[in-house]
Amino acid sequence: MMRHVNVLFQRLFIGVGLIFLTSGCTVGQADTATPAVSTPPAVTASPTVEQADAATPAASTPPAVATPPAGVSFPALLVIDTDQRTLMEYRNGQAQQRFADLTEGGTILDGMVVADAVVILQEEGLRRIRLTDGDSRFQSFNQTVRSGALIRAGDDAVIYEAKVDDPQAEFGVGTAIGLYRTTDDSMKALLTLARNVGVLHMTADQQRLFLLPFGQDPSFGTLLVVNVGDGQVLEERAIEGELFATISPDGRRLVTTSRRAASAGAQEEGVLLDYDLTAPSATPQIISLPKAPGHAWRLTWSPDSRALYFLLRPGDIYDEPATSFGVYRLDAASGVVEQVTETAPVDAFLRTDGQWLMLQHSGERRVTMINLATRSSTVVDLPTQAIVVGWR
Amino acid sequence: MSGYNGYMHPGTYQSGDIDTAGVESCSRGVDCSGFVSRVWQLSSKYSTSTLPNISWELPASSDLRRGDILNKAGSHVILFSDFGSNGIYGYESTTYNAYDRVVYMYSAWSRLSGYSPRRYNSVCP
Numbered sequence: 001m002m003r004h005v006n007v008l009f010q011r012l013f014i015g016v017g018l019i020f021l022t023s024g025c026t027v028g029q030a031d032t033a034t035p036a037v038s039t040p041p042a043v044t045a046s047p048t049v050e051q052a053d054a055a056t057p058a059a060s061t062p063p064a065v066a067t068p069p070a071g072v073s074f075p076a077l078l079v080i081d082t083d084q085r086t087l088m089e090y091r092n093g094q095a096q097q098r099f100a101d102l103t104e105g106g107t108i109l110d111g112m113v114v115a116d117a118v119v120i121l122q123e124e125g126l127r128r129i130r131l132t133d134g135d136s137r138f139q140s141f142n143q144t145v146r147s148g149a150l151i152r153a154g155d156d157a158v159i160y161e162a163k164v165d166d167p168q169a170e171f172g173v174g175t176a177i178g179l180y181r182t183t184d185d186s187m188k189a190l191l192t193l194a195r196n197v198g199v200l201h202m203t204a205d206q207q208r209l210f211l212l213p214f215g216q217d218p219s220f221g222t223l224l225v226v227n228v229g230d231g232q233v234l235e236e237r238a239i240e241g242e243l244f245a246t247i248s249p250d251g252r253r254l255v256t257t258s259r260r261a262a263s264a265g266a267q268e269e270g271v272l273l274d275y276d277l278t279a280p281s282a283t284p285q286i287i288s289l290p291k292a293p294g295h296a297w298r299l300t301w302s303p304d305s306r307a308l309y310f311l312l313r314p315g316d317i318y319d320e321p322a323t324s325f326g327v328y329r330l331d332a333a334s335g336v337v338e339q340v341t342e343t344a345p346v347d348a349f350l351r352t353d354g355q356w357l358m359l360q361h362s363g364e365r366r367v368t369m370i371n372l373a374t375r376s377s378t379v380v381d382l383p384t385q386a387i388v389v390g391w392r
Numbered sequence: 393m394s395g396y397n398g399y400m401h402p403g404t405y406q407s408g409d410i411d412t413a414g415v416e417s418c419s420r421g422v423d424c425s426g427f428v429s430r431v432w433q434l435s436s437k438y439s440t441s442t443l444p445n446i447s448w449e450l451p452a453s454s455d456l457r458r459g460d461i462l463n464k465a466g467s468h469v470i471l472f473s474d475f476g477s478n479g480i481y482g483y484e485s486t487t488y489n490a491y492d493r494v495v496y497m498y499s500a501w502s503r504l505s506g507y508s509p510r511r512y513n514s515v516c517p
Contacts, residue, residue: 165490171468172488213466216424216486219439221466242439259442268442318426318437 074369074378075356075391078118078131080111083384087111087118087129093380100129100136112150113390114158115182120389121148121160126187128180131392139187146173152249153202156182159190159209161199169194171216177209191231197224200254201247208234210247210254218243223254238282241273243317244298248305252278253332255308257296257317260286270295270317272308272330272337287335291325300350300357306332309357311344321346327357327370341370341377351390360388424469427485427494428461431471432512441465447510453501455509456480462507470499470507480504 076091080102089097099118102108106123113131120127125140141162148162158180166174173196178189191209200223201210211224219242225235239245241256248255254275259268269292273284289296295317296310312325327340340357347362357370365382369391382388422430425439438446443463450456456472462482463469470482479500486495 167489170488171486172490215440215464215467216484217426217440217468218423219425219441219466221441240441242441316436 077367077380077388078113078390078392079382080108080120080387080389081384082108082386087120087389090380090382099131099134102127105138106144108387109145109148110150111387111389112152112158113392114152114180115156117182118389119150119158119160119180121145121150121162126160126178126180128185128187137185137187141176143176145176149198151199151202153179153206154204154249157202157206159199159202161197163196166194169196171196179206190228191226193231198245200245201249201251202228203251210251212245220245220256237275239273239275240284244296246299246301246308247277248301248308248332249303250305252276252305255299255330256284257299259295259317267293268316269293272296274330274335285335287330287337290328290337290339294325296328297324297347298350300352302352303354308332309340309350309352311346311348311350311359312339313346327359340372340375343377344368351388353391356391358388358391422485422494424485427483428469428471431459431483440467440469443469444508444510446514447512450509450511453480453504453509457511459515460509460511462504463510464507467506470504472509 074092076089076096079088079090081088085102085108087099087102088095089099102120105125105127109121109123111118111120116131118129118131120129123145125138127136127138129136143164145162145164148160151159151161153159160178160180162176164174164176165172168174175193175195175197176189177191177193177199178187180187196214198212198214199209200212202208207228209226209228211226212220213222213224214220221238221240223237223239224233226232227234239254239256241258244257246255247253254277256273256275258271258273260271261268270289272287272289274287275282275284289312291312291314293316294312294314297313297317299308299310301308308330310328310330312328313321314323314325315321324344324346326342326344328337329340330337345359345361345364345368348359348368349362351358352372355372357372359368359370361367365385367380367382367388369378369380370376425443426437428443429437434446440463443461444465447461447463450460456462456475458473460472461469462472462480468484468486470484472480472482473496474481476498479498481496481498483494483496485493
């Protein structure tokens, strides 16, 4: 059977500066429409619900927190309350600090803690809130963002990937990519592409981006390495996968979710495909999953690139399972897959700092914090619709 | 696929949200390959990468018949309906032109570069 070859995009469209307004919002200035919110003193002694309510309406129903394991200092969660549109800190189930109002800027799409700041991608722009003093800065986009995500780029930078309407794009969706750096508090547009891509990684020198082009379904077949300076495609690798792909923070490994039949005619089962990006060969290592038939769901690397965490779920990746097999861990060095916890939500967004693994339950006001050293879990009920952007 | 059938049966939702991982409140999957999986009555959802596993490539685009597909692995698939002037008419779940649902539309051959004309294995040739 003849294999057909995807059309290769040798050059991506560059639109440096296109997405940011050229006037009206100066980089480095605090946004006048959304002034910095003064930081109330942290509540340190037996806060009452009434006190918390007065400053933080979001805490009208105090979140329930299970008792952390002995000897474990539970982190304070940094939470975007999407009902009240505020950035809050919760410690031991109580609202401790309100950093900023988020009433301006449109829908909140994603948020992430980067060094001493929280970066928030919104429908109308990118916001940075300094945790030290609550200073808020907002830089507008010149086009409304349909959807988007933030991707960590080392310890002190974050990339935004913003999907925008683009009549020139093959499927009507383009991607604007930019960078926020804490080192100089700079926000910079990098590329605007006339196609739908996901950003997987940026090299440590911030010169190259690894991009995953998407079409009209969740499968993918190409990894692009693009020069940030001029948008040139430096390398194009054939890869395989559906739904999830992630590159380790050190840039050496690409892992995707895919399906394989153990033998001809057998039922397909979920697998992980592990690509060595330092090797010229595009042949991945196929990693079988326990408790087949099942599939890996949402993938997140540890910051040291030694482990990949994911949910293991029964059935096919496109099924809607009612249960989960738990949280699992792929050891990057040995390729061994082991169970971290027996219980887990069916769907959750995963994030880890290497010490804690957070599972923000999909469709629920709840997060599970797993201490990776002790493997103990703590469930936190959030008082409102919220995005947990990190912890400290 | 059973989930999709369940959503469609009561007539509560519209078919054709291409975003498999996060659908709109008024609709339930299908992306482009999910739509083809449904029309072909497959037992599970296939993707543009795996549809070639259950279909065979036609010698030429002129051999296309209604119900065949034009597939581009890792990108998009169109359910063929009829030939048109310098192109084809087909059904597809797409975000093109902000449709974001299943539409019946014309595509010029120039748009279909890289697409493979294919027929489901379980159809008589």
